[in-house]
Amino acid sequence: MQSIYHQALGSEFHRLHPEMQKKYGLTSKQNLMALGQGRMTEIRGMNPLLRPFLQAGVIDHLIFGERGKNVPFTLENFAYQDDQGRETVSWIRRFFFPYAIRGFDASMRYDEEKGTIVDDIGKSGALQVELDLHVTNEGGLFMKSKGMTYQGKVQLPGPHTSVYEHYDEEKEEFHVHVHVEHPVFGTVLMYEGTFYTEFLPMTYSNIPERGILV
Template sequence: MSIYKRVLGKEFYHLHPMLQHKYELLSSGTFSGSGVMKKIKGGPKWLYPMFYLGAKWKLLFPESGENIPFTITNTSRCGENGERQVHWERIFYFKGKRRYFNALMSFDQSQNVIKDYLGEPPLFYSDLVLKIDEENRSLRIESKGQRLVFGKREISLPRFLQGLAVINESYSEEKGVFQITVGVKNPLVGWVFYYEGEFKQDELDEN
């Protein structure tokens, strides 16, 4: 059973069948897709040094633009402690360079949340809360309780320093694509990072 199905329980079956397929596949396999991000934008320019630093950890980046090619690869694997993990590799293909927004997720049974380590090696940690919009069978993911990661140490961040994410993912039957919006917002600065677009599972593109 995938970590996402475990955290959602019976509500998992309220997702669109294609979203069920994507997240159930991550119980022991790999999901890969490709598409286009219609819009990518970052925060104010004075944050760019942080973005350049984040790019080295495959986390944030300073570039923005429209109609940027995109690939996603989600791979299920077993961690050193035996827990089931899912590695997220998201690549944005700007002209002459690749930028990443990577994460490693696992399931916290005691709190019934997804543990999300962002960056490689990880720089930030967040609890992820999953919710389902039953009207359009979409998935909403919200980050909570962010911490800064220093090797094996983690330091809780005050809310005014946190960049909390909201992800909305749905499936369009009319277009036959997954649709995604991701926004990271800070209480003081406002939007720090945002992208929206759509993609298809790679296997489906071959037919």
């Protein structure tokens, strides 16, 4: 079985750094999860006067208004089959601010008809974006969204998101840079930092309510 990222990238998948291949090669058959732990060097973006409006997305783990530097961070990637039997990979991000823990979550799957990754954003997954994937010269992965829809039907003038991740062999750590930009308000959220990843056994307690182990 090929991972959803392998399916989307095709032969380009093998150009990824071996550590990136290991992480992005996870499938539900392996019953493994990738646990990333590190720190975001800086979390910035959005006019301070507008940040309170972002709190509306906190409950669904869509967005948050806190900003800071050297923020502890965790990322859980695990592959499972959702309630429709589709191979899916979680992106459960946690940012540990001094007075709050914020989430920025999503689940990704490969759409065979569209030939691309679909990103269901937030805990509800009601907002969806399609992603373009490219392997960089240094074996990193660049992902960029192509618009946003509500439940895959209603087109929304939402922000565009880009994610760049690569592996540093010398420091043996992953580097990530995420940029969420709105066509009107500009940068809504931008964060970058480093984290280490370990692979752990999956259990049913790890799986979202909509998913199953196979």
